[in-house]
Amino acid sequence: MSDIAVDIVTPEKLAFSGRVAEARVPGENGEFGVLPGHTILLSLVRPGVVTLVGTEGPNRFVVGKGFAEAGPERVVILVDSCEPAESVDKVAAQKAKDDALRVLETEPFGSDHYLTAQRELALADARLSV
Amino acid sequence: MPNLKEIKNRIGSVKKTRQITQAMKLVAAAKLRSATERALQAQPYQHKLKSVLGRVAEKAGGTVEDPLLQRRSDVKNVLLVLLTSDKGLCGGFNNGLLRHVNGFIAERKAEGIQVHIRVYGRKGRDFLKVQKLQIEDAVIEYDKTPKMDLVRPLADHMVAGFTNGEYDEVWFGFNRFVNAATQEATFSKVLPLEVEAEEEDLSVTDVNLVDFVYEPDPVSIVGSLLPLYLRTLVLQSFLDTEAGEHGARMMAMDNATRNASDLIDRLSLEYNRARQAAITTEITEIVSGAEAL
Numbered sequence: 295m296s297d298i299a300v301d302i303v304t305p306e307k308l309a310f311s312g313r314v315a316e317a318r319v320p321g322e323n324g325e326f327g328v329l330p331g332h333t334i335l336l337s338l339v340r341p342g343v344v345t346l347v348g349t350e351g352p353n354r355f356v357v358g359k360g361f362a363e364a365g366p367e368r369v370v371i372l373v374d375s376c377e378p379a380e381s382v383d384k385v386a387a388q389k390a391k392d393d394a395l396r397v398l399e400t401e402p403f404g405s406d407h408y409l410t411a412q413r414e415l416a417l418a419d420a421r422l423s424v
Numbered sequence: 425m426p427n428l429k430e431i432k433n434r435i436g437s438v439k440k441t442r443q444i445t446q447a448m449k450l451v452a453a454a455k456l457r458s459a460t461e462r463a464l465q466a467q468p469y470q471h472k473l474k475s476v477l478g479r480v481a482e483k484a485g486g487t488v489e490d491p492l493l494q495r496r497s498d499v500k501n502v503l504l505v506l507l508t509s510d511k512g513l514c515g516g517f518n519n520g521l522l523r524h525v526n527g528f529i530a531e532r533k534a535e536g537i538q539v540h541i542r543v544y545g546r547k548g549r550d551f552l553k554v555q556k557l558q559i560e561d562a563v564i565e566y567d568k569t570p571k572m573d574l575v576r577p578l579a580d581h582m583v584a585g586f587t588n589g590e591y592d593e594v595w596f597g598f599n600r601f602v603n604a605a606t607q608e609a610t611f612s613k614v615l616p617l618e619v620e621a622e623e624e625d626l627s628v629t630d631v632n633l634v635d636f637v638y639e640p641d642p643v644s645i646v647g648s649l650l651p652l653y654l655r656t657l658v659l660q661s662f663l664d665t666e667a668g669e670h671g672a673r674m675m676a677m678d679n680a681t682r683n684a685s686d687l688i689d690r691l692s693l694e695y696n697r698a699r700q701a702a703i704t705t706e707i708t709e710i711v712s713g714a715e716a717l
Contacts, residue, residue, distance in 0.1 A: 303472065305659050306572065307465040322648075323639050336476065337639035338648050361649060363476060372472055374572070374652065406584050 298330045299368045300346060302355060302376050309376040310355065315348030317369050319362050320420075328364045335364045339373055341416040343424055352378035356420050359413070375417070379424035387421035390414055428702065431695040435688055442684035448513065449677035456604060456670035462571075463601065463663040470656045474619075477649050481619050483642045492583065492617050492650045496592045502532055503540045503560075503582065503591040504611075507598040507665040508548030510565050514669055515676035518547040521599055521609040526555065528597070528611055540591065544574075544665075571662050579655045586615045598661045599668040605675050607668040614657050617650060 300317050302310040317328045320342025326335075339360045346353040360373030397411035506525065508518045529539045542561045543549050549562040566574055585591045594615035599607035638645060 301468075303469045305466050305469045305575075305656055306462070308468060321639060326639075333637055335637040335639060336480065336645065338645055359648075360652065361476070361645065363472075370472060372469055372476075372652075374655070406580060410580065 296330060297348065298328065298332075300371070301369070302344065302357070302371045302373065304373060304376050310346075310352075312346075312349055314346040314353075316346070317371075318345040318347070319364075319369070319371060320344065320357070321362070328369050331366045332364050332369075334366070335362075337362050337364070339371060341413070341420045343379065343420055344371060344376075352380060354379035354424055356382055356417075356424060358417055382421045382424055384422065387418045391418035391422065394418060428695065428698055431691055431698060435691045435695065438684050438687050438691065442681055442688070445677045445680040445684060449674055449681060452670045452674035452677060456667060456674055459663070459667040459670055460601075463660075463667050466656070466659060466663055470660065473649065473653055473656055477619055477646065477653055480638070480642050480645050480649070483636070483638070490647050490650055491587050492615065492654065493619070495616050499535075499537055499592040501538050501540065501591050501593075503542065503585060503594045504528065505578070505582075505594065505596050505661075506541060506543040506545075506548045506552075507596070507661055508543065508545030508551075509665070509669040510546045510567055511669075512547060513676060514673035515679075517599060517607060517669055517672035517676075518545070518551070520607070521597060522548060522551045524609055524611065525551075525557075525597065528595075529557070542578075544662075567666070571659055571666075574662060575655055575659045579651065579658050582615060582658075583651060583654065591615070596658075596661050598665050599672075601664040601667045601671065604671040607672055614654065617654060619650075619653070 297313040297315055298317065300310065300312060300314050301308065315329075318325055319328065319337070320340055322338035322340055325342070326337065339357060339362050341358050342356075344355045344357050346355075355376050355378055357371065357373040358375035360371065362369060362371040391414075394411040394415035397407055398415065401408040401411065504525075506521070508521060512518075532539050540560045541552060541557060542563075543552060543559055544563045544566055546564045549559065549564060552559050552562075563574070582591075582594050586594060593613060595611055595613050597609075597611045600610040602608055
């Protein structure tokens with residue numbers, strides 16, 4: 295078998311569902327690729343870019359935090375947000391990044407705002423990287 | 425004998441009312457459809473997350489001691505999050521829920537527990553104000569905001585308040601969506617979280633016995649997944665509330681439309697009778713006038 299089923303699921307909808315040759319996922323311990331026949335793996339996903347190889351249409355997605363479950367025939371990626379790379383609003387992302395950096399400078403480490411800003415920053419960086 | 429003009433006016437006004445209720449019913453039906461669709465689309469995520477969480481928690485050997493799971497023996501402060509609608513004309517939707525609020529608070533007060541209230545929706549806020557209950561925070565006119573934008577800050581607040589000991593339990597009061605005609609006023613405890621091992625979902629592999637590779641270790645995975653799970657619970661409550669509101673409104677407006685039709689029928693009958701009576705009187709007058717000549 296030369297392809298693998300991929301589902302990207304967010305709390306709001308099924309963002310992507312289709313068959314691809316390879317999926318590259320930003321895991322907690324670094325990016326990993328999933329090819330058909332992959333060992334069964336459960337990994338956390340951090341904000342970043344999911345790249346799908348060998349599919350028509352949008353093949354790069356900016357995703358938020360979540361996790362991925364990979365198997366020999368299927369990958370399910372559950373994340374709290376997902377958007378195709380083409381529809382990313384760079385200006386908004388840059389602004390979000392600046393805002394987040396400002397908060398990180400002023401707020402005490404570990405506070406609610408600090409953690410939120412950290413998350414925003416990671417997501418903004420992912421958006422800017424595509 | 426009510427006069428003809430009066431009845432005619434009355435019929436006219438009831439007809440206009442019926443037109444409005446009918447339109448509202450159609451709008452509510454359309455909104456209900458999209459709301460249930462959204463609720464449906466949220467389900468795969470929730471199911472998957474729940475099944476994975478259950479499995480990983482089991483894998484971690486039941487020794488997961490995440491702060492979000494910690495049950496406290498001495499409950500002193502409870503946060504109650506109430507979800508109501510902004511707009512009225514939706515039957516017993518809000519009242520059915522709010523009726524239970526006083527009981528909920530009284531029950532806890534008897535045990536010396538302080539209840540903090542956060543409320544979504546104008547109807548809920550107004551009710552609490554009339555009851556002179558303290559509101560910690562009220563959000564109104566929230567139906568235009570994307571649900572996730574509501575859920576994130578609320579969930580974060582709940583987690584922060586729970587972990588720093590501000591609240592010992594967090595409860596949700598909302599209408600569970602059963603079907604378009606039925607909503608069930610529900611009070612459910614969301615924090616501390618309860619995770620039970622679910623039936624295995626074997627969408628990824630049928631090789632149940634083979635062990636997963638976990639990256640990083642199961643315990644930290646559970647730690648990261650719990651806040652996400654909490655969010656889906658919160659999101660679900662919001663989606664249920666939205667769908668329930670439209671369902672309740674649809675039913676209420678359907679009843680109102682039917683009542684208006686009945687009323688129109690009755691008034692028309694009365695109108696025709698009055699008209700006939702007037703004609704009969706007139707004929708009698710003419711006949712007796714002719715006889716007199």
